[in-house]
Structure formats: C-alpha cells, structure tokens
Amino acid sequence: MSEKRALKVAVIGGGSSYTPEIVEGFINRYPDMPIRELWLVDIEQGGHKLEIVGELAKRMVEKAGLPIDVRLTLDRREAIKDADFVTTQIRVGLLEARRRDEHIPISHDVIGQETTGPGGMMKALRTVPVILDICKDIEELAPDAWLFNFTNPAGIVTEAVHKHSKVKSVGLCNSPINFVKFLAKEYGVTERETLPEFVGINHLHWVTAAYVNGEDKLPEMINQGREYTASNVTALDWDADFLSSLGAIPTYYLRYFYMKDKMLADMKEAVAKNGTRAEVVSRVEKELFELYKDVNLQEKPKQLEQRGGAYYSEAAVNLMYSIYTDRRDVQTLNVRNGRTLDFLPEDASIEVNCVVTGQGPIPIPPQRVPEGITGLIRAVKAYESMAIEAAITGDRGIALQAMVHHPLVPSVSVAKTLLEEMLIENKKYLPNFFK
Template identity: 50%
Template sequence: MDRKTALKNADFVVTQFRVGGLQARAMDERFHLKYGVLGQETTGPGGFAKALRTIPVILEICKDIEELCPEAWLINFTNPSGIITETVLKHTKTKCIGLCNVPIHMTMNIAKILEVEPKDIFIDFVGLNHLLWGKKVWYKEKDVTPKIIEAFLDGESLTMKNIADLKWDGEFLRALNMVPCPYHRYYYMTDTLVKEEKLLVDSGKGTRAEQVQEVERVLFKKYSDPSLDVKPKELEKRGGAYYSEAAVSLISAIYNNKREVHVVNTRNNGTIVQLPEDSVIEVNCLIDSRGATPLSYKERLPIEISGLIQQVKSYEVLAVEAAVKGDINKALMALVANPLVPSVGTAKSLLKDLLEINKDYLPQFMEKQW
C-alpha cells in the first residue's frame, strides 16, 4: 500500500522512520569524533544531521495528511522527536503530538525502584525531548525524590540500551535534587562519553548503529524461520522499550476523550515562561479529544536547568529554520548554539563534513556553500 492510499480518511497517523537507514545513523555517530565532539543519533551534530535529513520528508507527509485526512492526529515518534514535532506545528496545518519512550521508561523504572505500581507515582516532568528532568517524584502525596536519588547512587539505573550506564556524581545529583533522564549524560559527562565512543570505534566494536545492524542481521535470520514461537533474546539488545504501550495509550486517550495524563511533546503556549510561545516542550499534559494541554502554566524553570534548556531550544529553533529553508547560515548558527559543539571553528568544520556526507539527502544546501 502506498502512502496516499494508507492516509486516505485516516483518524490517526503514526510516523517512525529513519531517512538513510542505519547506515546514515552510523555516519551520524562517527563523523564528529575526529574533532573530539560527541554526537549521538538525536543529540549534538549527529542529531542535527538526522534532523536535516528528516524535516523535508515529514513536511511532504504532512502535505499528504492535509489533503487526504486533514482532521487526523499525527503521532510522531520519528527522532529527533521534539525538533520534528516543532517543524510540523510551525510549518504545517497538521495536528501533531510528539511522543518519546524516555518518560515512560523513567516512570517504569522508578516504580520498580520503589516497588510500587507505575500508576501510583507521579513525576513532575519538565524540559525538552531527550532533555527531560523529573523535578519531583511523588508517591501517595509524599515527595520521594531524595530516595530515588540515593537509589541511583547505590547502583540503581534508569539508563537505556543505547546509552552507556555511567554512574552519576553523588555531590552533583544531590545538589541538583532532580531526576535527570538517561540522555543527560551527554551534557553532564561529555568528556567521558567522547572517550567511550572513541574506544568503541577504535576497538572494532563500532558505533551503536553498527552494533544494532549486527543485532538486526541476527534477528532477521531468526524471523525467517516459520517455526519461531518465542521472542528472540536479541530484542533485548535494541532500544525502543515501551514505545507501543505509550502510543496505544495516547491514541486511546484522544479517541475516547479519556482526560488522562501523558508526557508528550507539544506547543509551549506559555507553559514555560523562559521559552518562546511557539516552541515545543516535553511536559505532563492532559490528553482528551482536543489533544494535549500542559498541566502547568506560566511555570519558571529552576535556575539549575533553565540555561541548558534555553540553549538547546535555541539550537532546535535554528535547526528547524535551517532545514525548512535550506539556509546554511542558520545551519552554522544551530551548531554554534549546540552545547556539545565547543567553538565556531569546530562548528564550521562539522557543518562542511555533514553536508558532504549527506549531500544525496540535502540538495537544498548544495548550492549554498560558503
């Protein structure tokens, strides 16, 4: 079935795609290492490359949605989810909510630490996609955040399959007094993770994408066996846990007007006063037939995290503008704004390499070199 046939009269559209496949992801995870710069598939220069490749495609999909199912809700999983969702909400008429498995992953694991049911805890989430903090963890109206922090320091972990399980610094975590998401390691442990990534590449183990390619090779071979009747253990080596549960729950909440609380990517609309009204944030929202409504309003970010959030949001806004317009100057400024890029000179070198590597996917930039 082609895309237009699939979209006709749809009520919900779910997007989860990777332009260039795992081969492109592998390039995203390698090209910046020679500059001593960290960049995962959704953060840093690697995430920027993925965003530039993905945005033109999501805009084409939204054109089809506007024509064939204009009342449909787009539930976007495609990474970087916050940037892609912001693109859709700023540059199309499509109704869109961005979804990530990090919040549900954190909730499930914190519930395990507390030995309680996930439905019995509430985490006051605030931030951006892959830059999300749990300001407070509540269990039966009791603040148990300090207990979770101490559990981290005693060896408990919220990390994911695609992120190195590095131990948090105790003094830092107690001073922060919030629960960081696994992706914060890229910002708070940058030098250590650069060394880790270089070591993996130099040792021949390869980047995460290259490891996943091998896992998928084994999986597809097993799936070709018609007698297979158990879940292959290799699936445990892949990320993406809880994605299906989060998606089905969100769609059900919209369709059935459930007025449930979900953590999603949606338009700010005054929720966080330090960020632009039209920027996309990741927060607890009430979900009903109208979509997502953030639970808080005119909230001020804690000073401990506001600077990093504002800097990353500046990068995201510039990244969207660069991709939509094919603007090489905006692309440069996006990399300069990214906290994982140390200097203007490095940003220029990264951008030159990125555009050359991705020239088949980014024709809008090819005639605009300096």
C-alpha cells in the same frame, strides 16, 4: 463492539523492527479500541523488511483471532487516506546515515550521537523536509487525523510540524515511559500508582518529582543513588553532590552535556572495539529480522527489548487509546509550549506531563523548574529553532549558526569543519543545500 468506531491507522516506517510492539499494543487494546485497518508503509529500499515485519504482524493478528485487516504498501498516500491516526517511525538515510552521524563528529573529538549534537542536527536536516511532506498528504487526505511522531530528533520534528503545517501532532519518546516502569519496579507498585514529573525538551529533560501513591520519592532516590539509563547510553554514575544540590534527576541523555569528557572517551573506545551505536543496532536488527522470518513466530519476541527504543510503540498506543476514549490520564509528551514554560517561546516544542483528552493533550505547568537547568534548555532550544529553519530553507549561514550554538560543539572552526564535511556526506538527502 458495534458501538465503537473502528479505526484506520497508518504506520509510516512500517518495516521498522519496532512494529511488532505496536501491533501487540493494538491487539491488547482491541476490545476498547478496535482497529479496522492497519496499514504498514515503507519506501522501496525498506520493502524487504516491510514484507518480513508485515507477515509477522498478520500472524500475530491471526493468532489473536481479531478482524484487523493488515495491509502492506509502498504507497504512502493510499495508506494515509481517511486514516484516523498516523504514526511516523522513519530513518531518512537508513542506518548508514546514522553511522556517519556518529563517526564524523567523534573523528573531530566531538560527541557523535544520533539525536543531539552535530549528528542530531544532520538527522534533523534530513528528516524535517520528509516529515513535512508527509504532513501535506495528511492535510489533503486525512485532515482530521492525529499524527504521532517518534522519529528522532522527536522534539525538533514535532516543533517543525507545529510551525509549518496544520496537522494535529504530538511527539513521543520512550525515555519517560521507561522511567515510569523503572519507578514502579523500584517501589514494587503498578505503573498507575506512580506519577513522575518531567521538565524540559526532548532528550533534555529532568525528573523534578517522583510520586508513588501520592508520596514524592525523589529526595530518597537521589540520596540512595537510584537512577535509570538506557541500553544506548553509557551508564556512568552521577555525582551525588551535584544531584543533591540540583534536586532533580537528569535524563540519561544529559550525560552527553554533564559528562562530556567521559562520554567522548567511551565513544572512542567503543569505536575501536565494536563500532558506534549504529553498528550495534545493525547487528541487533539483523538478529531480530532473522527471528521475524520464522513462520512459526506469532508474537513479539523478547529480544526486541534489547533495542534502545523499546516501549516507544507502547507509548504511541497509550496516547492513541487516551485520545480515542477521552481518558484524561497523564502522559509525558512533546507538545507546543504555549505559556507552560515561561522562559521559552510559545511555539517551542517542550516535553512535559499532559492531561490527554479526546481533543488532544493539555500540558500541565510543572510545580518547579530548577534555576540551573533553564540556561541549558534555552541554549539547546535556540539551536533547535535554527536547525528547523535551516532544514526548510537550506540556508548554510543559518545551519552554521545552529551548529556553532549547540553546547556540544567547542568552537566556530570545529563547527565549520563539521558542517561542511557532514553536508557533503549527506548531499543526496539534502537537496535544499545543493541547489
């Protein structure tokens, strides 16, 4: 153990309900990746959650009998100083802001979702300046640290960091790791015996191959109607003719684009019955934190998998482990494009398979990119680029262009109405727009 360099890790947003999962990951990896200090950081409004989650984390470490020093703090800079790895899992505006992101577009007959469309744009406008502020601390206090971001919208946030900071950063999403688990279960193999290929950008990717022990099972999966989804996206069946001619399986988030009418109708029905996803998550989190309070609880509860973002933390621990050990395995990550997808700008953030080395991930050019998907990727990427510029400058003209050119927004008039209403509702989190 003495031969391995012990690590300091800072988790920004440590009061999140996901934190027990990342703690479990650190415990399981400890023999090969020893954590010396684990700092859980939150803001004052999340202090009570930080205490609850932090005490559970300490009980988990104590049960494992490991010398991991778990520290809780509201001082972000103290946590970041000399860290080897920093992860960000924050929600600027908390769940109340997410609720507005979902409700306001739906009231105007537009998809209301936290990571795409007008709701995703508002989340980006709130989040990008905060993440870049965190990056300034990392540049000053831990210039060699890696930043792993799974704060949504992860692709936009990752691209903003690449464009406007010097921090070594990678974005993560749970959708690829969930597909790997799904594929392994479908064919009764281990996850290491699978290798799906992903092409696209965050929450807008397609599976273009699905290898199981070297054999591509994708045509079979399409023919048999095998598909995967998540608890936060309605499970509507894909049209068989569409998938067959596309030759790929879209991520479940693409239902918002390919099945817009059905998804909007489902959202309206959900609002009438149970509220939006924000209200559902609020209830799930309340139950989780009641469990976390139990002083006899010493492990991650099974109920955590009910959260829509289950396995985010596993993805983060896997990435950390691979960089720490120069493992050179394949993971699906949000990275700088370079020339990987030749139809996108080099500085765009893309979500593709990468070989993870000790120096960071290296994107693998995909074997094929179905022609039909390139236009949608370009359109959403153009929106994302403008959203980043708007978040940094507070320029309402650029924000309007971003809103208008998102494929889920039907017209200029609707875009202007949504933008004005949502900016006002988010005024306290968007000082750039109200100078």
